[in-house]
Amino acid sequence: MTPDSGPPGRAGFTGAGGVTGAGGVTDATDTRKVTGFAGKRLALVESMLHSAFYDGIHAARDLGCEIWLLVQGVEWYTDGKPFDDHPLARVDKVIHTDTHDPGAIIDAVTDTDGRPQVDGILSFSDYHTEATAVVAESLGLPSQGLEAVTAANHKHVLRGLLGDDPANVPHFLVTSPDEVREAIRRVGLPLIAKPPSEAISYGVRKCHDESEATAAYEELSSFKRSLRGQPRPGHVLFEQYVPGTEISVESMTAGGVTHFYGATSKDLHRTTMLEEAHSFPVQLPPGTWEQVTAAVDRTLRAIGYRQGPAHTEVKLTGDGPKIIEVNTRLPAHMISTMVADVCGANPHLVAKLLALGGDPSPGLVGEGVTPAAAVVVLFPDRPGVLTAVRGIDRAEENEGVVVTLHADPGATVASRLDNSASVGFVYAHAETAGAALAKARHAASLITVETHEED
Structure with missing residues (x-):
C-alpha cells in the first residue's frame, strides 16, 4: 500500500x-x-x-x-x-x-x-x-x-490485557531455553522475538526457523539491564509474525x-x-x-x-x-x-x-501549513566513529527539504542495532504523503554518512 x-x-x-x-x-x-x-x-x-x-x-x-x-x-x-x-x-x-x-x-x-x-x-x-x-x-x-x-512498557502485559480481542496476536513469553520449542509450536513461524520491556526497536529480531529463534533467545536473554540501566530478568517475548x-x-x-x-x-x-x-x-x-x-x-x-x-x-x-x-x-x-x-x-x-x-x-486541531510530510532516517552504512556527513547542501536544494543532524564528527554511531544508530533526518513537505516521501528519499540519496572503525 x-x-x-x-x-x-x-x-x-x-x-x-x-x-x-x-x-x-x-x-x-x-x-x-x-x-x-x-x-x-x-x-x-x-x-x-x-x-x-x-x-x-x-x-x-x-x-x-x-x-x-x-x-x-x-x-x-x-x-x-x-x-x-x-x-x-x-x-x-x-x-x-x-x-x-x-x-x-x-x-x-x-x-x-x-x-x-x-x-x-x-x-x-x-x-x-x-x-x-x-x-x-x-x-x-x-x-x-x-x-x-x-x-x-511491558509488552507481554499488554498482550494479556488484550486477551481474545481480534486485534491481538498469538504470543508466548519465553523464560527459559527449554520453552523455545513450545513457544514456536504456539506462535508459529516466522516469528518476532523481542525483549518485552525495551524501546527504540532494541533487540527486535525476525526468526524464520527454530535455529534462528533459539539464537535470538540466547542473545536477547543475556540482556539483564535496559539501555538506561534498569534490571531485567532476561525474558524474551515471541510473537507471531503478522504479514x-x-x-x-x-x-x-x-x-x-x-x-x-x-x-x-x-x-x-x-x-x-x-x-x-x-x-x-x-x-x-x-x-x-x-x-x-x-x-x-x-x-x-x-x-x-x-x-x-x-x-x-x-x-x-x-x-x-x-x-x-x-x-x-x-x-x-x-x-x-x-x-x-x-x-x-x-x-x-x-x-x-x-x-x-x-x-x-x-x-487539539487547527490549520496545518502543508497537506503532507515525510521523513527519512539517516543511518550509517557501517558501525564506527562518524567522520563526516556529505551532500547536505545538495539535498536541501530540493524545495521543501530540510536536513537535521543529531550526531557530530567524532561520535560513535551504529554501535548497536536500534534506532539510536541514526545520525539525522531528511524532512520534506509536499501535496501528498507519497510525493513527500519520494522527495525525502531523493534528497537522502544525495547524502553520504562516512564512518571509520573505532581504534
Whole structure:
C-alpha cells in the first residue's frame, strides 16, 4: 500500500465511534490560542533525544510555563560535550536525581512538608514513564494511569490485557531455553522475538526457523539491564509474525475521549525491523481507518489509559488491524513535527497541558501549513566513529527539504542495532504523503554518512 492509496482515511480527527474531536482552530505556527501555561510549573523526567522534544520544551516555556528537568546524568544527552551548550540546559532548573526511583523523584519535586512544588509531572521516555506515573498518583497530580503505562512498557502485559480481542496476536513469553520449542509450536513461524520491556526497536529480531529463534533467545536473554540501566530478568517475548502493511496511529486522549490525528507510514529494514522512513498522513481504503481507530481505542481502554499521547503500531492484515505495540508517549523520528505541520496542532504542548491539568481543546486541531510530510532516517552504512556527513547542501536544494543532524564528527554511531544508530533526518513537505516521501528519499540519496572503525 502506498501512502496515498484509497480514499482519505487520514487526520479526520475523530474520537471513538466517529465523534468529532474537540477543539477550536490553531495554526501550526501560532501558539497564542493555547492557554493555561502561564504561572504553571512542570517537571519533566528525562527527555527523548532530538530537536522535536527540545523544541517542545521551549514552546511551553515561551508560553509562561516553568520547566524543571530531572536527569540521572547529562551524559546520555551530551556525548561528551559541555551540557551548557545543549538545548536542555536552557530549562528553568536541572535536578540530578535517581530518575528510576519514584521516592527520589518525589523528594526532588516536593517541599520539606511533602507538598508538591510542581503543578504536573510528565515523561516521554519509555524507561521513566512508570516511575513518573507512580509519582503523579502519589502526589495527586494528573496521571496517564500507572496500570496503562505499565502495560504499554511491558509488552507481554499488554498482550494479556488484550486477551481474545481480534486485534491481538498469538504470543508466548519465553523464560527459559527449554520453552523455545513450545513457544514456536504456539506462535508459529516466522516469528518476532523481542525483549518485552525495551524501546527504540532494541533487540527486535525476525526468526524464520527454530535455529534462528533459539539464537535470538540466547542473545536477547543475556540482556539483564535496559539501555538506561534498569534490571531485567532476561525474558524474551515471541510473537507471531503478522504479514501486512505496518502503520502507526497518532492520538491524544483527553477528557475520556481518544482523538486521532491520523496514520503514519512505516518503512522497516528487512531484518532488523528498524524504522527507516515515515510519511503522514496515510490514506486508507474505505472503512479501514474506522477499523483501525476502533482497535486502538479498544486497546487504550483495555489498559485503562486516562490521558495523554499515544503512538500505537498497527499491522493492516487480511484479518483486520492487529496491534503490534502501544507507546504512551509522543513518537520520535519527527513524527510529531509532521502531525503539527499537517494538522495544525502541537502535540508537545497538548501533552504538557494535560499533565498540568489544563484544558487542551483550543490546541487539539487547527490549520496545518502543508497537506503532507515525510521523513527519512539517516543511518550509517557501517558501525564506527562518524567522520563526516556529505551532500547536505545538495539535498536541501530540493524545495521543501530540510536536513537535521543529531550526531557530530567524532561520535560513535551504529554501535548497536536500534534506532539510536541514526545520525539525522531528511524532512520534506509536499501535496501528498507519497510525493513527500519520494522527495525525502531523493534528497537522502544525495547524502553520504562516512564512518571509520573505532581504534
